[in-house]
Amino acid sequence: xxxxxxxxxxxxxxxxxxxxxxxxxxxxxxxxxxxxxxxxxxxxxxxxxxxxxxxxxxxxxxxxxxxxxx
Numbered sequence: 001x002x003x004x005x006x007x008x009x010x011x012x013x014x015x016x017x018x019x020x021x022x023x024x025x026x027x028x029x030x031x032x033x034x035x036x037x038x039x040x041x042x043x044x045x046x047x048x049x050x051x052x053x054x055x056x057x058x059x060x061x062x063x064x065x066x067x068x069x070x
Contacts, residue, residue, distance in 0.1 A: 041067075 010018065018030055027033045044054065044067060054065040 018033060021027075022030055022033045025033060025036070027036070047054070054067075056063045056065060
């Protein structure tokens with residue numbers, strides 16, 4: 001498998017957020033968090049394009065999650 005190195009410029013706040021997600025997800029690396037994020041985002045876009053909606057339910061209350069508008 002080919003690998004490519006890319007570089008991001010992040011604000012201190014964005015880097016802290018990335019590291020917090022890494023810790024909460026028990027990911028081994030920042031790259032793992034980014035790869036997983038891309039995978040989830042790709043899945044979300046695919047489902048939205050198919051007409052699905054992402055819903056969260058708690059205690060009988062439903063909230064629609066809309067990250068992007070196509």
